[in-house]
Amino acid sequence: MYKVFLVDDEPLVLEGLRLLVDWKARGFEVCGEARDGEDAFAAILDCRPDLVVTDIRMPVMDGIELIRQARMRADCPAKFILLSGYGEFEYVQSVMRHEAADYLLKPIDTFEFDRVLAKLRIELERERAEEQDAALERKEAAAAALALLVRGEDDPELRRRASAMLGMEEDTDVCVVLAEKGNGNAGTAFVLEEEEAAGRVRLFDDGSGGIGAVIVGKPERFASVLSDLHSRLANQTGDDVWLFVSRWGQGPERLKALHREAAHLRDNRPFAGIEIAQGILMAPQCPSSALYRVPIPDPEAGARLFRLIEAGDADGMAAALDEALERMRANGAGPSVIRAFIADLTVEVNRRYGPFEQPGDLPGPRSVGSSQAAGVRELRARLCRYGRLAAERFDRRRSAVAEAIRIVQEQFRKPLKLQDVAAALGAQPAYLGQLFKKATGETFHQFVHTYRVESAKTLLRRTEMKIAEVARTVGYGDAEDFVRHFKERTGMTPSAYRNPPGRRGWPNR
Template identity: 30%
Template sequence: MMNVLLVDDEPLVLEGLRTMVHWGKFGFQVCGEALSGAEALNLIHRLRPELVVTDIHMPALNGLELVEQSKRTMERPPKFVILSGYDDFGYALSAMKQKVAEYVLKPIDEEEFEAILQRVGASIQAESAAQRTENRMHSLFLNNLLNRLIQGEADEGLEQQAARALHVKTDAELRCLLVETDIGSADLRERLQLLFPGAVDRSFQDNAGRVGVIVPTEECSADRLEEIGLALYRDLTGSLIRPVIISFSDPLSGVRSIRSLYLQALEVSKSKRCQGKEGLFFYGCCRKTPEQRADHDEKIKRLAESVCAGLSEAVEGQVHDLVASFASGFSDIEWAKTRIADLELTLCRRISEMNGTPGPLMARIREQHGSLGDIKDYPALKAYVGCLCAEAGALLLLLAKQNENNTIFHVIQYVDREFHAKLQLQDLSRQFHMNATYLGQLFKKTTGKTFNEYVNEKRIEEAKKLLKRTQAKISDVALKVGYPNTDYFISKFKSYTGMLPSVYKGQWENRQADQ
């Protein structure tokens, strides 16, 4: 049904309009009545009627002024039917200039008025259908723009397009509200739109089906945004939709920050889902700093070093500390498992470097604890890591005894530790008291690679890790892995990986955003 607001300063006229006209016959229902133009303007903003039937002569704010102010202050004002007791062409001309739907003289002829309602109702419905089509097209267009920004596409033209579609300035301060639940995305976007009345649709759906909204802070304060989130949570949980996780980003400036806004909200959502929680959550209340993330990496590194050094007493405490930091912090267990996968890879490589075979070791661990990918909780992850470290430590200790007198093994160990320094085969041959040519031949026979190939591969693998996990500049990464010349590093990186370091870093960041 379409809503109609009745406005006249005479109560008897209002009563007659309400009771004598068959509103429902033409798809209308009376949603309110007002005795003055000022009261009517407030009701128009609050009730959002599709049609207003108003007298032209009222004190303070007359009917034509009501039309003018409504159109000036509202993006989508209602249609107006003007009632007048005066057959004055000047009034009719003013009404025409305001583009009112109809101008009717009192006393009202019932048949004439019903014909007006039929015409106006058909016009409102046609415009509503056209508006729905336009809204769907806008929604698809905006969804495409926002997902391109979320995926890391950075382009000034794209940002300007997004700003126009969002109806914000390119440097506007924004936040992101993200909803994760089982409800269909179309229904969820409609519910969200109802909570932002009068605002342009700024919602989107990510590639995992989550629904988000980009919110300008100048239009919606943090308190108001929290109220909207609570209203949505009550609506969804009241409909027996569970679980519901609603996450909020911090405010950031500029359309180019949309990717960061989304990633903040996504990080909150994934963490709370992993912990089995639901409700409203803010990024600022529980975010991980870069220092805290670096702390996890440092714990992994120290644990691997302790396992390789055979420090079994230290390993047990380090395993407990590492998994506890994952569980009590802000880490999604899927992210924690990727860090443990890195530990696995480090230990397996170490076993291979010491002429061991890691395959049987990993098979035994999986037989006892299942695969790492299937682990669902932190106690199971702790048992898995503890077994991995104990088994790997025992095997490495055995291999170390077997390799004590193997000179080439010690050379390779030295290269593995010092690859970031300036290494020359001639220097190594003197250090280990071997002929340089013979050392080079033995090195290739043992590793399957020439000395230079082996060193370059070690450096490139380390560079890939730094590009994934840090925000260091390309030149800094080059220096850390043993290439004082950045251009030479870029050339070597491309020859080994097929892409430039900057492209590799960008691809990894995009992959992280998709998870």
């Protein structure tokens, strides 16, 4: 809807313009009216209409002078329609080519008025679209210039032009802020209008779906600016948001280093900075080496992680890892210590349960330098991914062993070979044998004999079956073979087990 302002010294004409024209149907709304040019000029500057309909003959200031005065102001781009009588026609023609958009003769013809309004509405829509496109281009150009400075463009002339576009001098105070959703998901891009309040916020694309901002000019209430930025981003996404704030520097030349500093906070959250408010992490104002002492990592942390992996609890493993890292942070551990600790665990998980990656792809035990390029969160994510893969692998191993045990329990009376059981499970015999030994403490064949002996013990105590019959029932074709395995596992013969000293039982058969 476009705003229209009406000016005429005749009250009846004003009333007619207001009531007889269906402005809303034509895409306009009346925002005000005046009875002379001087009052109209003050009101026009205040309400900033898109269209002014004015009489040409008025006291104090006529319509022509009103248009000329308005055209001298850059903040008054309104279009004008002149209303005139027949006697003024030539005068109107001499000035309207440069001053007015159109004119109408009194008395006003409704159909002609509709034609003029329709034409002007098309012009206004085109101009508004062009203005929006130009504003978008300016905004995109400013964001591109800012991204160029943040990247540290090597071309001095490009840097100079970008700095001029953004109004940055060599002594301009600047700091860099990176925003990210609290769950680490950078897939949702933020949208935020720039501020020109205390501490201007200049936005740029951080290249990862997140948003970057440069605050130009150190505000008196810097914490309030950050808090407001954080609140609006959180409200926009409906999710938790983190801000990572660099220290202050001066001039566009410092933007690249400040961006690196903010990215370091983001990638090593929460071990590299100070949380000055909920969800706002800021770089320390003193060297990081002065903030951190090197604590001794919890020696039991790794053992707990491995137990959880082998229990198939990948989520529990991730939670235990976070608890260990939080304890280290509370004890003053800096990012380098945390990275080394995670690197050790990653290599050990890969060695025990992998390989998930080649040794050359791993950060390296106790090698902080080899993991500097990766932040704490990236290394933690890789370790948790390995833990989940290891837990899944253990689940599959347990399932294979459990299925092999079930086959033994159901078929122990028949001849059983590891190769046949492995074939039934679709596994390699050697691999299944290794899993079985690790899970039960016995080889597959030892387990079969143990199960047969345990079954024989029940028959010996509860039935009158002969020894040879018991042997055949539990899967031995040779009674001597049965006696040998029985004695190896119980330390006595089947007969002695059935009739221990001092117990009356069935006679040996």
